[in-house]
Amino acid sequence: MWKRNPAFDPAVVPAEALVESELDDWWSMGRRIRAGQRFAATPAIAGRLEFEFADPPPPYDRFRGYLDGRAIWLARANLAIMESDFGEDRPPVDSPLAWSPAKLNYNAMFESEERPLGVIDHHGGPMDWYSADADAREALGEPDPVPLKPRIPVPLEYPGAPHSRFWEIEDANVDIGGYPPDAAHFATMLLVDLVYSHGDDWFVFPVSGRVGQLVTLRTLSVTDSFGRTYSSDDHEGLRAPEDFSIFKCDGLHDETLVLWPVAESPLESQPLERVQFGVDEHSNALWALERIVDRREVVRGPTDPDDAHPAHPATVPLTNLQGPREYAYAPATGMESRWHPYLLDWSAQDAPAYVQWGLADYSLQVPRPMPHPDAEVLKGDPPSSVHKIAASAMAQGGIELERRWQLARDIAGRPVLWIQRQRRALRNPPARTIRFDVMKETAPPVDA
Template identity: 25%
Template sequence: MTSITSWTRLEPRARTGDLRPSLEGQVHDPAWMLARQWQLGEFLGDDAGTPVWVRVRGHADRITRYRPGRPAGAGTDYDGATPLEALVEAEPGGPRATSADLRSGAEAGQHLLRLLRSAGLPADAVAEAVGMLLDDFPLGLTGEEGGVDAATLRFLSVLRGRVPDGHALAFSLRASAPTPEEPGWGLPPAAYSVLRSWLAWYDGRHLTAAEGDPAWDARRLEHRFSVGLSEGGTETTLTAPAYQGGTLDWTDFTADGDTGLESPADRESLLSTTFPAPVRFPGMPARRYWEFEDARVDLGGVEAAPSDLARMLVAEFATVYGNDWYLVPLDVPVGSLTTLTSVVVGDTFSSELGGPTLLPAPGAGAGDAHWSVHRLSTGDGGRRTGLFVPPVTVGGLEGEPVEEVLLARDEGANQAWAVERRVPTPVGGSLDRTRTAPTPRPAPAVAGGTAVYRLMSDVPPHWFPLLPREPRPGAYVLRLGHLDGPDGAPLRPLGRLLAPGLPNAYDLFSEEVPREGVTLTRAHQYARTRDGRGVLWTSRRARPGRGESSSGLRFDGLED
C-alpha cells in the first residue's frame, strides 16, 4: 500500500528585508542577555560528544607504469622521480628534432671539449680526439630548416670548425657506444670515460620523450597518456584522455580496469592517530552567537539570486553546519592512489557509550555516507573511491614562446587557416613572421589602361589553408594545404607545430577549430623535482584564440 510522508519545516521569517538589525546582536541589560541566551538555546544540553581522537587506516598504491598516447602496449616503468607533466609534455628527441638547434648543439660540444682538456690526457691525445670529433660531427645546417637568416650565418662563421655538434655525437653514442675493448673511434682509452660522463650530462640536461611515441595528439591538440598501478593484485589504469597542458591534477584522470599495463605492486600501509580540528575558513562566523565577530565580515550583506546555488551552499555551511565539521590531517605519498579502510572516532562519551565509533566507508551507504569529494570517474560513468595525488611540479617557470601558431576561421573567405606567427631560428632565437614583408608577385606585361584579371588575391606567406575533407560520411577533418609562392614553389611551414611528423598528411578534426580560434605554442619549461633536481623540457599547449581572422583572400578580381 502506498504511504504518504509529510513534514513541516520551521523557518525564520523577517518582518523586513534587512537582516542587519537581527545580526547585530545588540546587548541591553544582564537579564535581557540571559533571556536571549535561553531563547537561542545556549543553555540547552545535548547528548553529543566532541571528537577527541581519530584513527585512520588505509593503504597507498604508487603508480609504477607509464604509457603515452593511445592504449597500446605495456608502456614503460615509472619510478616517480620525474614530474609527470614534464614526462608527458616533453617533445620527442631525435636527429630530425634537434638538427635545427645549433646553439644547444654547440654548447654541448663546448662542454665536451672542456671535459677532455681537464681530464689530464696528454696534449697530443687531446688534440687528436678534438680533431676527430670536429671531422666526424661538424656543426652546420642540414638543409631542412628553410631559409637561413643573417644571425645564423654569423653564428656559423664563428663556430664552424671549432666546436663539434653535440646532438649528432649524442645520437651516435646511443647507437653504438665505443668502449676501450673495442676502440672503434681511435680515441685514447681514458677518453671513453669522459664520453660516458658527458653523455650522462647530456641526457639530464633537456628532458625528451622517446622518438615516435609522443603523448601529444596533433589531430586533437591535446595530450593523452595513462599510468598504471596494482591494488592488491588487481591492476588499475588511470587515463588522462584530454590533458591540455599547464597544471596537471587528479581531475584530468579517469579510472579504468586492466588495460595491459602490467604494473608491479608498490603498496605502503597508512596508519595515523591524531587530534581533529574544527574546520575554519576566513569569513566564517564565530562558534558562539555572543562572541565578537570580525568587523570585516558582513553576513547580512550576502546577496544570492535563485540561481546562485554555490553561493547559497557556502553561506548555509558557514551559518548552520560549520561547527559540525572537523579536519583530520593524513600524509599520503605523492604519486599514489590512497584508499581508506577504516576511520575510528573517539569522543568525550566513548566510555559511557561502549567505546569508539567506526565510521562507514565513503560511498558505502546512502544519504550523507554516500557523499565524498576527490572521487575519480570511471569509463562506464560511475565513480570510484580513493584519493589520487599525481607527482607534479609546483611553481614551475615558463619561458617566452619559441613558436606560435594561430588556428582561425575566416568567414569572409569561407576558409580556416593556420597562421604561423612565430618560428624558432637555428641559433635559439624566435622569428616573428608577421613582420616579414611578403614578396609581391610580378605584374604581367599588359598595355596601358588594360585591366588585369586575378584568379585570387595574394595571401601572406605564413598563412596556410586548412581544407575540409570528409574521410567518411558525417566525419569532417581539416587537412593542412599550401599555396604557391611568387616563383611557383609551394610554401611550407618553417616550425614544428604544423609539421608533426605524421606518416600521412596532417589532418585536424574540424571541431578542434572553433569560431574563436585556437593558439598553439611551444615554450621551454623549468621546474624542480621533490629531491631538488632541475628539469627542463619543451611543451606544447593549446589556448583559446582571439576570434575570427581575415586573410584578405578574394577570388575573380580585376586590377588596373
C-alpha cells in the same frame, strides 16, 4: 606508460613534465653549443653547413656558424660517431611522446593498482587531480588496506568561522552577515546557513599519504569522549556522500583522492612558436598562420619577384567612369607567406580531417611555390609525413598554439626542463581572402 624507467617516476617528476615533454627537448641552446664544440676538429663534420647554426635567434645570434650538437646527435649513425663520444653532453632517454598532431592535444596513461588513470585531451598548462580519469574498461582493483594509527580530530577553522566556545570574543574584522543572502545568489544562502547552524560540527584529522599515490578511506571509526565507537559500516553519516564530491575522479571510488606532483609556478620562456588556426568559409579551407617561429615574429607579405619569376605588369585603376572599360587578367591575388592551407578530406577512415596542402603564388608570371611551414606544431607524425588535423579538434572561432620552455623542480628539488605546447581558443579566427582568375579594370591606352 612510464613505470619502467625511474627517470620518469610519476611520484617524483611533475605530471606536466611527463605528459608535455617533447622528443629531444633536453637539447637547450647551451647544450647544443657545448656538444657541438666537441666535434669542431672532426673532418667528417667540419665545414658542413647542415651541422652549423645558420641563423640562431637572439641572444644566440653571435653563435652563427657554430656546430649544432643536436644535429650531430641525430646524424651520428651516418657519421660513424658513437654515443660515448658525446661524453657528459649525451642526452638521456626520452620520455614517450604524448602529443597528438591530429587532435592538437595530449593523451597519456598512468598505471595504478586500482585502474589506469588517463589524461585525455589535455590542452597544455597546469595539471592536477582533475586532469585525469580512471579507465572504466579495466576492472577496479582492490589493494590491501593499510590500517592507520588513531588520530585526534580538531574543529575546522577557516576565515569567518564562528568560535565554538562560549563567551569567546569574535574577530571584529570578520562579518559573515556581510554576505547578503538573496535568491539570485543561492550559494551565499547556503554559506550563511552553514556557518551559523553547523559551523562547529565539522572536524578535521590528518591522513598519511605520499605524492604519487591514490588515497582511499575504506572504513572510518569514531570514538567519542564516553568511549562509544561508531563505524562507517553501520552509520551512513560517516560514509562518503553518493550524490556529490569535490575531488572525485571518474572511475574511482567516491572516497578516493589522487595525489601526484605538479609543477608549482614554473618559469616559462617567451614563445618559441605561435600558430593560429581559423576556418575560412569563403574558400572552404582551414588556414594555419605562423605568427612566431624560432622565437622571432615572422614577416608576412607577398612573394618578391625576381628574374626567374617576374611579376605581372601593374594595372592603373580607371577613373573616368564615362568612357570605355578595359580589364586585365590576373591568375591570383592576395598571396602571402606564412599562410598554409588545409583542405577538408571526407575520405578519412575514422572522421573527416583537414589535410595540409601547398600554395603557389600565381600573382607572378611564372608561379612559384610558397615556403613550407617551419613551426613544429604544423608537422605530422613522423615529421616527414603530411600533417592532418581532425575536423572535430577545430573550434568555431579558431585556436592558437604556443610552444614555450618550462622550468620547474621535482620532489627532490632537481630542476626539470621541458617544452610545453598550449592550446587556447580564439575569439576571432584568422581568415585569408585569396582570389583566383581575377579581372582587374584598367585604364584604356591613350591615343598619341
